[in-house]
Amino acid sequence: MAALKDNDQRNTSILKELDQMKALLSRIQRQGMPPAQLHLPPSLLELYGDLVANDVEPLVALRLCEYAQRALVDQDGDAAADVVDAERARLFLRRVIADFIPVAPPIQLDPGKMRVAALVGPTGVGKTTTLAKLAAYAQLHLKQKVALLTLDTYRMAAVDQLQQYAQILQVPLHVALTVEDLRSALRFYQDRALVLIDTPGHSPKDTETLGQLRGLLDELPEVETHLVMSATTKPRDLAEIAVRYEPLKPTRLLFTKLDETSTYGPILSTLVRVKRPLSYLGTGQEVPEALELATSRRVADLILPAAVKEAP
């Protein structure tokens, strides 16, 4: 419990920092980019380039480098910060980045209390696959009783796909069409430790089904809603998705398809915009192996890898 509380406090302070950065970003969107004040020492300037090459927004990259510079000055004094060696600068910057990543604990499972988690997000990002990964992990690894619910009734194929996973895992699957349906299914599943809810994706123009989904999720008092996004999505589209799904009040952010991209900066920008802790990371199509619990360290590794030691 103490660890959870620490995590909450840590996230509160990270979210405050992200708030400031978000305000800065929107000011720049209105007023245009200020002349970059790159008063960074050469080692940090080079790392700034690495971040931007990894598709971190230039302003976010600059901010992070300035934080690292300040940390270096605090430790070494003004003069030393100018000549800081590349490896140390990288170490400091990696720490600063890790301190910027809010992460969520794994979905909490207590025997005797039903937890409900819903996955929402655009079509094809991997909601159903991730749901199957989470279900398999809870059922097979944690030996907890799981049930699946789907609100994705628009396409038969979507139900079939989930039905197959349900059969393999031998967990019940219920297709809910209405609010009453959803409520009675949840009452029926009271003895389950985890109920996972799959939802349909939406095309950007489809505000109607999004509204219906919102109506259904609003009925659930204690649902953890994970907004699922693909790491392969263009940064601009990620920003738009974040806005579009805001009415569903996602409590977590979940990124999939990390294996299908080589630039991870957009994850950081999305965190700045959405300001929700990261829950899980999808790293492939394999169920259930290709799922990790997000950690700040792991995300920092993606944003700025540790220096590659050159072969002697």
Ligand SMILES: Nc1nc2c(ncn2[C@@H]2O[C@H](COP(=O)(O)OP(=O)(O)O)[C@@H](O)[C@H]2O)c(=O)[nH]1
């Ligand atoms: N490479 C890769 N593929 C994934 C990942 N997650 C899901 N997929 C694939 O993405 C496709 C769409 O997944 P699906 O779960 O049906 O997406 P949904 O429409 O959001 O439910 C499928 O082919 C999945 O196997 C991932 O982390 N990495």
Ligand SMILES: [Mg+2]
């Ligand atoms: Mg699906």
